[in-house]
Amino acid sequence: MKKLLPPVLFLFFVIAMAVACSLQGSPHHLSGGYNLLAVPFVLLGLGLSFMGSSLFRKIGTNIMTFGAPDKLVTSGPFSWTRNPMYLGFVISLFALAFIMGGAYSSLALAVVFLVITDRWYIAFEEKVMRQKFGADYDAYCQKVRRWI
Structure with missing residues (x-):
């Protein structure tokens, strides 16, 4: 799993949600267009992920999950969440689960993505980061939460 990058895992989960909803006939609990209220949250989540990755590129630091970090980024969206890119993916997946009708299978897959992200990638x-930046990273962790 070390080679599976988070954006690829995100796309895998989007496809898995669609397959679970369509092929398995999962019951849909939202209808009548209410599910479309989640569209802005998909865009918000993707925008947050894009903001985080754009800031990494602008600052010129490593964005690859399993590569060595170059710089401790604490500005922009990193000033209120330590993981804006992961948070964006999670927001988007939950919103997509609602767009797909709020099927339990889609919501469960969004939760599984959240757990994998939290326990594998972020950990x-x-x-x-702690090994590379030591006390500076610990101080950052004291000020800014992991998620929100």
């Missing part, structure tokens, strides 16, 4: 990255 790995935080360990590496």
Whole structure:
């Protein structure tokens, strides 16, 4: 799983949600257009992910999950969440689950993505960041929460 980058996992989960909804005939609990109220949240989530990755590129630091970090980024969306890109993916997946009718299978897949992200990717990255930046990273963690 070390080679599976988060954006690829995100796309895999989007496809898995669509397949679970259509092929398995999962019951849909939202209808009548109410599910479309989630569209802005998909855009918000993707925008947040894009903002985080754009800031990494602008600052010129490594964005690859399993690569060595170059700089400790604490500005922009990183000033209120330590993981804006992951948070954006999670927001988008939950919103897509509602767009797909709020089927339990879609919501469950969004939760699974959240757990994988939190326990695998973020745990790995935080360990590496702590080793590289030490007290500076610990101070950042005291000020800014992991998610929100």
